[in-house]
Amino acid sequence: MTLQTIYLGQNPNDGTGDPVRTAFGKTNANIDELSTRAAAAQAAADAAQATGSAAVPLAQKGAADGVAPLGSDSKIPAAYLPSYVDDVLEFSGLAAFPAVGEPGKIYVALDDNRIYRWSGAAYIELSPYPDDTDAVPEGAAHLYFTQPRVITALTENAESARAALGVYSAGQTIPIFPAASIPAANVGSDIEVTGVGLMTWNATTARYEILAREHGQCQFLYVSPTECRLVPCNGNGLVINGRQYRVPAAGVAITNVAMTASTSYLIFAKDNGSGGIALEAGRVADGVAHARHSDGVEIKNGDPTRTLVGRLIPNTLGQFEWTNQARLVASWFNRRKVVGYTSISNGVSSASVQQLSNTVGMVLWPDSSTDIQVTGSGYLTATPGTVTVGAQLDSGGWNIGYPVNYTATVNGYWGCLTFLGVAVGPTEGYHSFAIFAAVNNGTALLNLSIFCSAQI
Numbered sequence: 001m002t003l004q005t006i007y008l009g010q011n012p013n014d015g016t017g018d019p020v021r022t023a024f025g026k027t028n029a030n031i032d033e034l035s036t037r038a039a040a041a042q043a044a045a046d047a048a049q050a051t052g053s054a055a056v057p058l059a060q061k062g063a064a065d066g067v068a069p070l071g072s073d074s075k076i077p078a079a080y081l082p083s084y085v086d087d088v089l090e091f092s093g094l095a096a097f098p099a100v101g102e103p104g105k106i107y108v109a110l111d112d113n114r115i116y117r118w119s120g121a122a123y124i125e126l127s128p129y130p131d132d133t134d135a136v137p138e139g140a141a142h143l144y145f146t147q148p149r150v151i152t153a154l155t156e157n158a159e160s161a162r163a164a165l166g167v168y169s170a171g172q173t174i175p176i177f178p179a180a181s182i183p184a185a186n187v188g189s190d191i192e193v194t195g196v197g198l199m200t201w202n203a204t205t206a207r208y209e210i211l212a213r214e215h216g217q218c219q220f221l222y223v224s225p226t227e228c229r230l231v232p233c234n235g236n237g238l239v240i241n242g243r244q245y246r247v248p249a250a251g252v253a254i255t256n257v258a259m260t261a262s263t264s265y266l267i268f269a270k271d272n273g274s275g276g277i278a279l280e281a282g283r284v285a286d287g288v289a290h291a292r293h294s295d296g297v298e299i300k301n302g303d304p305t306r307t308l309v310g311r312l313i314p315n316t317l318g319q320f321e322w323t324n325q326a327r328l329v330a331s332w333f334n335r336r337k338v339v340g341y342t343s344i345s346n347g348v349s350s351a352s353v354q355q356l357s358n359t360v361g362m363v364l365w366p367d368s369s370t371d372i373q374v375t376g377s378g379y380l381t382a383t384p385g386t387v388t389v390g391a392q393l394d395s396g397g398w399n400i401g402y403p404v405n406y407t408a409t410v411n412g413y414w415g416c417l418t419f420l421g422v423a424v425g426p427t428e429g430y431h432s433f434a435i436f437a438a439v440n441n442g443t444a445l446l447n448l449s450i451f452c453s454a455q456i
Contacts, residue, residue, distance in 0.1 A: 003030045097123055174198075179275030182208050182243070196244040210244040213237065215297065218247045220267060220310030220331040222322035229253045230269060230279060230309055233334045238277065239297050240269055241305045245277050254279040261318035264363075264429055266290055268299075268306035280306060284429070298332060308332050311363050313430055328430075330363040330456040338362075338456055340433070343376075343449040348387065348437045355392065359432035360452045366428045370454040372421040374435055380408040382442020389437045391421050391450060403436075 004026040009017030018026070060066030068080040087104065091097050093111040101107065101118025106126075108115055116123040138144055176192045177183065183191065186201040191208060193199055199208040214237025223229045231251035238245045254267060264284040272278035282288030282300060289301040290308045300306035312329045315321040321328045324341040340360035348354060364370065372391045380387065390403030404418075433452045437444065 001033055003033055094123065179245075181275075193244070195246055199243070202242070205242065207242070209242040210239070213239050213244050215239040216333040218309065219334045219336075220329070222320055222329040223253070225317075225319035225321070226256050227253050228267070228310070228312060228320055228329055230267075230277070238269060238307065238309075239295070240271060240277070240307045242295055245269070245271070245275075247277060252277045252279055254281060256314055256319055259314050259318060261314050261316050264313050265311065266300070266308060267310040267312065269309050270306050279309070282306075311365075311428075313363055325358060325360055327360075327362045327454075327456060330365060330368075332365070335365075335368075335455040337453055340452040341449065343447075344435060345447045347443050347445050348439045349443040351438050351440050353388075353390075353436050353438045355434050356437050356446065356448065357435040357450055359434045360450060361430060361432045362452065362454055362456060364426050364428065364431050364454060364456060366426070368426065368454045368456055369422065370426065370431075370433075370452055372433060373418070373451045374420075374448055375418050375451075376446060376448035378406070378444050378446040378448075380439070380442060380444055383408055385439060385441035385444070387437060387439045387444040387446070389435065389446070389448070392434050392436050393426065394432055 006023045006026050007016070007018045009015065017023075061069050068076045071077045088106045088108060090108045090110055092109075094109045094114070094116070097107055097109075097116070101123060103118055103120060106115060106117060107123060115126045117126060118124075143149065174190050174192050175187055176194065178194050179196055182193055182199070184207070186208075190198055190200045190211070193208075196210065198211045200211050201207075202209045214235055217233060217235030217237045218230050219233040220228060220230050229251040230247060232247045232249060236247045236249075238247055252269070259265060259281060260283070265281040266284060266288055268280045268282060269277050270280055290298055291301040293299045293304050295304075297304070298308040300308065310329065310331050312320060315326065315328060324339075327338050327340050340362055342358050342360050344357040346356045348356065362368075362370070370393075374389060374391055378387060384407065386405050386407040388403045388405050433450060435448050435450050437446060437448075
């Protein structure tokens with residue numbers, strides 16, 4: 001605070017000065033203020049003394065046992081650093097190196113990126129470049145270009161080289177196109193299509209078609225209740241609309257989404273719009289059928305852009321099924337022999353033909369000849385008695401082969417019952433097989449199995 005003034009008056013005892021009590025009050029206040037100021041001044045002096053004591057004397061800047069100064073770039077100049085901190089020095093070229101180098105340092109000529117060291121008398125290049133390629137050792141993988149090697153490579157790989165260059169006869173080259181970009185007009189020559197092969201212009205159909213096709217190298221298979229897949233088999237070629245396609249190694253899938261339960265579908269392969277394959281399902285109930293095209297490919301009737309690959313029927317749950325009792329997926333190409341199976345343990349007490357077993361269902365093609373075998377044993381409860389066992393295709397009692405009669409003169413078991421039959425030329429689509437039996441006296445207790453095999 002500001003020091004207070006003590007008023008003395010104009011003349012002694014004239015009554016204009018401060019009373020004694022007031023004067024001493026101001027005196028005390030001024031003494032307190034001066035004491036506070038003195039303490040603050042002492043503290044400032046002590047701080048200044050401490051700062052001064054901690055400061056580095058100017059004489060020690062750059063001196064031995066002193067401190068390193070900073071350059072204009074706020075960094076310590078190299079002169080104040082040990083040599084290992086600044087071992088690599090760069091110059092525009094060898095001519096720009098110092099006349100006398102420093103041992104332990106590496107010198108780089110930026111014009112050719114060569115590296116040197118100072119030997120004490122001259123600059124010596126480290127790992128110098130060879131003046132001749134003959135001085136470079138040949139590696140195991142990266143070999144030198146030599147005329148004999150080129151001739152050998154061309155001779156041993158002539159066919160691969162021609163395919164890569166589009167050369168299919170001496171000196172003749174052809175245009176190469178990706179599968180998704182086959183020209184819509186005649187380019188004046190045959191063409192090579194990547195992943196397909198050679199194609200030629202067909203003036204009748206006004207488009208490019210394959211010269212040497214690979215067709216039917218695939219199978220249409222059950223994968224899961226929700227997926228079937230077209231996969232490669234004995235190759236991967238498939239012809240769609242006169243053009244060569246390749247079935248990918250992972251196959252092409254179709255799902256049961258939007259398919260109706262217990263409904264027959266034909267499965268066709270088509271172009272996916274990018275030169276690949278997609279699958280399409282067509283409902284037989286909607287009139288979808290297949291027919292042999294003029295080029296020999298089985299297609300969707302009237303639509304050569306769809307090539308037939310399979311047939312299926314989703315079960316009552318709308319799912320694909322491939323079990324012993326229901327083989328509901330069939331491949332048009334590379335058919336395999338499959339077996340359906342069911343068994344029964346049942347009694348027959350009627351002279352009328354009756355079905356004993358659950359059915360075995362299959363999706364068949366018109367040329368799917370089917371073998372039927374019924375085996376088992378039985379017991380007759382009354383004699384004399386005759387049991388007749390046969391197999392049925394779809395309906396109408398036993399209608400496969402000839403039924404087999406077994407006659408017993410006494411009650412008891414008879415065994416080794418075997419019945420064989422062949423269902424030839426069934427219509428295309430779903431067919432069921434079952435065991436039928438009849439007995440003319442008493443009851444026949446039967447334990448039988450039915451096996452159905454067909455190429456689907």
